[in-house]
Amino acid sequence: MTHDSALERLRGGAEPRNHDARTIAALTANPGCARRGIMDAAGVDKDAVARRLGFPAPFGQSQFAITRGNAFEAQVKADGCAELLTLLRDRLGLDVPEVAYDDLEVVAGNESRELRHARTRRLLERALSSGEGTLFDHPLLRLDIAGQPAYLEPDVIAFQLGGRFHIIEIKSFAVIDGQAEPEQVAAAARQSAVYVLALRRLLEELGAPAERVSHEVFLVCPENFSNRPTATPLDVRPQLAVLGRQLARLTRVEQIVGGLPDDLTFELEAEELPDAVRTVEARYAPECMASCEMAFFCRDEARACGGTGVLGKAVRDDLGGVDSIGTALALADGSLDPSPDLAETAERLRTAARLRREALTA
């Protein structure tokens, strides 16, 4: 059985779910998790699976936040990205020559992704050879994720800033007195890195050097408490390195698939869905709650088998390699003799238990 047909079987015949920059960025979060790796590689609809298993993911977005985000983006892009150009010229002092604005969203009324991508490709090719074009709105890029094409929509691509392409990411979180929430900036940087990578791949296909896509992206956010946009350059080299490494490792999926039963499927209607999911090992950590739809199911599973991982990385590290809560407690109260490699951890646990006892009974 070929790799692709194995993945199709895992999906249970359903259409593969599309990756977007957010889900691709999330791939870098917990690379050691085989369950997530397989499900993402196969394009399984994890949200539907989790709901079916009785552990729906609580990822909702408030309409207030969506409205605000859309309004801000529309404002920045209004009149052929007029505000954006002003920002790039004035605020960042960039030499933005004559402006050409291309909106790539609608292609002759036919909006298939393949066509839109082809048009993006054509325009960028023209830009490379002739130097034409300044801003490309609604471009559609493609990135292969474990053999599946994922279509990605960066906010804007700017060209001819020093002869290089720059990804421009518009976000509606505020930059106040030059500072924004670090988590939100980090998430934006991870997403932008996905776009940079996809654009670099495209340039390579067109025979141009990947370096013509800058690792510096521009983050456009509201300034202070106003709706006025401000632009900040962001170096995404670290995120690019992580992303490149993790995507390369996704090929590992083939090995995992090879070790799975031949008839395994995550078909939603299948009665044995919970068992099928459990067949593939997960590595749950509390951080999963922020990015993976399966998190609640995996947490429940990890709790049921008493894994120390559910308490977080710090606890896991403190326990120096003891994976089970029961084992750690038995080592601490001396009822279990440690294997030689756990002798040191056991010693610390016993001391800790004695000190706690002394302090609490004093």
Place this chain on the structure above:
Amino acid sequence: MSVLSSLAQLEAVATGRAQPLATVRHCHVAAEPLVMVPLKLAGEAAAPLAVMLGTERAEPTLLVVPQPRNRDLRFAFAADLAKLVLEYVESSRGATEELPPGKDGEERVRYGGAPQLLVPNRAGVGFLRMLGRSTRFRRTDGPYAVDPAVPRLGRWLTWFADRHDKPGACLLMTMTETLRLHWATGQSSLEDGNLAALLGWIDPPDGLDGPAAAARAEDPVTCPPAGPATDPTFDNEVLAPAIAAYDQSGDDRAEERVRSVLDGQLRPTWELMWDAIGLLRALPEGASVAARWERDRDSFTWYHSTFDESHPQARRDPAVRAARRLHDLERAQDAYDAQRAFDDPLVMAEHRLAGQAFGGVVTESEPTRLDESGRRPKLRPHLRVATEDPLQLDVGTTVCDAARPALKGKIIEIDAAGGVLLELTGGMGRKLVPEPGVVPEPGRRVCFTSLGTGSWGAAKFPEREDTPWTHGGPPEEYVPTDEDAAEEWS
């Protein structure tokens, strides 16, 4: 985090109840704290939606912005909030005590009380900081005039948020962090960020254990989030229609509807906050808590008495002030860590596990030993302590008695059997015979540590006009501008 607190978490999992991380309370809990539960509008930096606040559990005040995108309504909310907060700040002062004059003879006073704000979580502090930032530069005259109370509120909120950064300060505390200082649960720190889940582990309702109570707390319908972020489903299905109805009619009934749905979101957290205060009050207060609260009162006294002649806090600290502030925070952290250890054997246990303290039974004691090698004899009693602790201190290290830090000594010898020989050097009185009962007798349990009680001295920083060129040279004097006052708040 350490093996000790990790072990407490494992025990919590095994027993289904939170386990203590402290034997005493390490924070001051005011007789009348001002509890505040703020909510903000999703997607906005600092658009207030509502706040429930008050000093009495039975009498919360609810302030609401029925259309959070309306600037006038926002400032009306800020003015209402300002009146309540400023009134509370004034009422918390109490009687003024006269202190002995300072070194250069200046008069010194200290207010008998200070305000204490309690919010559910760190994000709540972040929101107050932002609310402070967006209101403190407002002008009370000219084209963008606001109620005079608004910029005052902004400056006070900024000050409170600033105080929260100082380790051990109790002027603005978050409930989740404070509870986590005293209890370990069987869930991760991420899940502990949910006040309802955290309290579920510490004090589960009748008939539930910790995990069951925490699971219940994760359902946003039974336990709405403690803010300032709201539950997206609530936003979409309940709040948005209520605000839309207000937009349409603008009448009292529509406003009452917005109030009532927000009241429903805030009320459960309000109750949890007071439950948590009750749990904290039930713990005996640590010995150094009163002294730290005195520092807080000093800080409040200074800010309050210089309030009228000072500017709103600048957007960013100039170099010298930033360096000084960082230095102060580091000193405060050091002192706070040490004080907690001396106050609480369970915290000291962390230092014992790390090898910076050791406890055990006195096996030999020579309380009247004299060192006669010098010109005058000195009282230098010897003490041998048998310990099983993983000691990391070297011979020659100065240590003090955890129970009576004035009693100091030096490690003379560490024998193979886990005995530590100490030579006591101070804290026994002025005579050649120690004060009775000071030198521990054989059989006594003792604990000695290399931690010091005093904080290290304050470093010297240049005056602002002497800021070195490496740090940008002397900064410009900050003068509030019209631009500050006119800043958009949309």
